[in-house]
Amino acid sequence: MVVTRFAPSPTGYLHIGGLRTALYSYLWAKRNNGKFLFRIEDTDLARNSKEAAEAIVEAFKWVGLAHEGEIVYQSERFDLYKSYVQKLLAEGKAYKCYMSKEELDALREGQMARKERPRYDGRYRDFTGTPPAGVEPVIRIKAPTSGVISFVDGVKGEVSFNASDMLDDFIIARSDGTPTYNFVVVIDDALMGVNEVIRGDDHLSNTPKQIILYQALGFDVPKFYHVPMILNPEGKKLSKRDGAVDVMEYKREGYLPEALLNFLIRLGWSHGDQEIFSFDEMKEWFDPNNINKSASAYNQEKLVWLNAHYIKQASYERLIEELRFFDVDLSLHVKKELLIDALKDRAKTLVEFTHLAKQILEAPMCYDEKAVEKFLNDDAVIILEHYLEALKNEKMVQEASEFETFTKAFLEERGLKLKDLAQAIRLAMVGSSVSPSIFEVLEIIGYENVIERIQKLISFKRS
RNA sequence: GACCCCAUCGUCUAGUGGUUAGGACACCGCCCUCUCAAGGCGGGAACGGGGGUUCAAGUCCCCCUGGGGUCGCCA
Numbered sequence: 390m391v392v393t394r395f396a397p398s399p400t401g402y403l404h405i406g407g408l409r410t411a412l413y414s415y416l417w418a419k420r421n422n423g424k425f426l427f428r429i430e431d432t433d434l435a436r437n438s439k440e441a442a443e444a445i446v447e448a449f450k451w452v453g454l455a456h457e458g459e460i461v462y463q464s465e466r467f468d469l470y471k472s473y474v475q476k477l478l479a480e481g482k483a484y485k486c487y488m489s490k491e492e493l494d495a496l497r498e499g500q501m502a503r504k505e506r507p508r509y510d511g512r513y514r515d516f517t518g519t520p521p522a523g524v525e526p527v528i529r530i531k532a533p534t535s536g537v538i539s540f541v542d543g544v545k546g547e548v549s550f551n552a553s554d555m556l557d558d559f560i561i562a563r564s565d566g567t568p569t570y571n572f573v574v575v576i577d578d579a580l581m582g583v584n585e586v587i588r589g590d591d592h593l594s595n596t597p598k599q600i601i602l603y604q605a606l607g608f609d610v611p612k613f614y615h616v617p618m619i620l621n622p623e624g625k626k627l628s629k630r631d632g633a634v635d636v637m638e639y640k641r642e643g644y645l646p647e648a649l650l651n652f653l654i655r656l657g658w659s660h661g662d663q664e665i666f667s668f669d670e671m672k673e674w675f676d677p678n679n680i681n682k683s684a685s686a687y688n689q690e691k692l693v694w695l696n697a698h699y700i701k702q703a704s705y706e707r708l709i710e711e712l713r714f715f716d717v718d719l720s721l722h723v724k725k726e727l728l729i730d731a732l733k734d735r736a737k738t739l740v741e742f743t744h745l746a747k748q749i750l751e752a753p754m755c756y757d758e759k760a761v762e763k764f765l766n767d768d769a770v771i772i773l774e775h776y777l778e779a780l781k782n783e784k785m786v787q788e789a790s791e792f793e794t795f796t797k798a799f800l801e802e803r804g805l806k807l808k809d810l811a812q813a814i815r816l817a818m819v820g821s822s823v824s825p826s827i828f829e830v831l832e833i834i835g836y837e838n839v840i841e842r843i844q845k846l847i848s849f850k851r852s
Numbered sequence: 853g854a855c856c857c858c859a860u861c862g863u864c865u866a867g868u869g870g871u872u873a874g875g876a877c878a879c880c881g882c883c884c885u886c887u888c889a890a891g892g893c894g895g896g897a898a899c900g901g902g903g904g905u906u907c908a909a910g911u912c913c914c915c916c917u918g919g920g921g922u923c924g925c926c927a
Contacts, residue, residue, distance in 0.1 A: 811886035
């Protein structure tokens with residue numbers, strides 16, 4: 390059975406790159422009827438926060454990736470890790486190192502000055518004398534000093550490292566007794582039964598260290614997939630300066646989670662020429678073995694296009710529900726379906742959707758200057774006034790088709806074209822020269838409000 | 853600097869020795885049209901460079917260049 394996991398460290402929000410590896414892990418587990426587990430890597434008590442862990446879980450909920458079982462918190466498993474440290478110590482596979490931080494820093498500085506790769510020199514590897522007083526030791530693993538460590542990565546293919554220029558006796562437990570990252574990752578993955586690890590390729594060079602640990606601990610080494618990083622549009626590492634990296638920021642900006650997921654799955658992976666993937670299709674076809682080897686640049690336009698696509702596809706109920714987050718409640722509006730139909734081809738995000746909706750729902754507070762100048766000259770005001778009179782005399786016009794019939798008859802009597810009046814009406818309705826079809830807008834706004842808005846524009850122009 | 857990884861249109865990608873190098877986003881043009889979108893049709897646009905191997909190289913090998921990652925008592 391395939392068991393995968395997502396294991397973020399709670400130092401902030403859920404990063405977009407993290408979400409992508411989580412998605413891949415989730416999909417691969419689902420495709421194989423396996424399990425997708427969730428673990429919070431909070432061994433560094435000083436840097437982690439409860440709030441950050443909660444924020445990540447919340448983001449996970451938003452995108453709809455469900456994990457199996459309880460969330461594992463590493464901070465609650467220190468005793469477990471300690472027992473494995475003791476085991477390695479007892480077996481002579483790890484040892485106490487009494488080197489102080491100052492000594493270590495001095496060693497590194499010297500190495501850097503000589504342009505060498507900074508590394509521990511192994512001075513306590515075979516130490517048997519009496520330890521220096523007043524130094525709490527760290528625990529180091531005895532790593533091989535020669536040979537080659539290689540593994541077959543599901544994405545990169547065969548990768549190998551020379552132990553001699555890669556490894557040193559790295560620390561598995563700090564002087565305060567807490568275990569370090571590489572150590573706990575290995576123990577937890579092994580104990581949780583994780584056998585396929587999909588993660589960012591920034592972990593590629595940690596992998597030989599972890600393999601050493603798997604072997605020292607007597608665990609099976611899992612299959613690794615190192616997925617390339619997401620770059621910014623300039624091809625550099627994605628950072629906060631490049632816009633949204635926090636997943637929840639996408640929610641605030643009006644993106645649908647399925648658009649985000651669809652965007653992420655196509656960043657580095659493909660299924661022929663297909664662009665749009667339903668969640669079921671993702672689960673059916675995703676395979677980490679054909680993830681692209683090269684890094685891909687974040688491309689906002691594609692996300693926007695995908696989002697527009699999913700907005701077009703969304704049901705009335707869904708859209709009404711999503712819009713609540715932006716303080717727009719359409720549920721009681723009599724023309725809500727017409728409104729939604731009119732806007733969903735035009736809004737690229739839900740934020741845009743709310744702006745467009747409000748523009749129609751609320752009478753304009755001001756008018757676009759250029760539009761007034763261009764479409765509301767003296768002749769146009771007169772036509773509009775006549776139109777207003779005619780409309781008042783008509784008593785009641787309701788549907789878009791009725792507004793259209795009425796308007797066209799009005800124009801024909803005067804030998805005018807729709808062009809001569811349409812923009813003036815639009816200006817009266819929404820305050821600008823851009824809107825959905827005016828007849829639909831008129832129906833949505835309703836006879837009485839239409840009259841009011843036309844009157845308002847005329848008096849604005851006349852004053 | 854050392855080590856590791858990578859390299860097809862501007863971007864995401866298809867391509868696994870023989871292709872007019874395909875699709876999508878973006879861009880441009882046309883159609884539709886009450887504006888703006890949406891939609892339809894069409895267009896420009898790529899194999900980083902140099903050596904090999906081969907009848908044949910975007911595809912295999914080497915070098916260069918360029919990019920990315922990692923080198924913590926962070927994860």
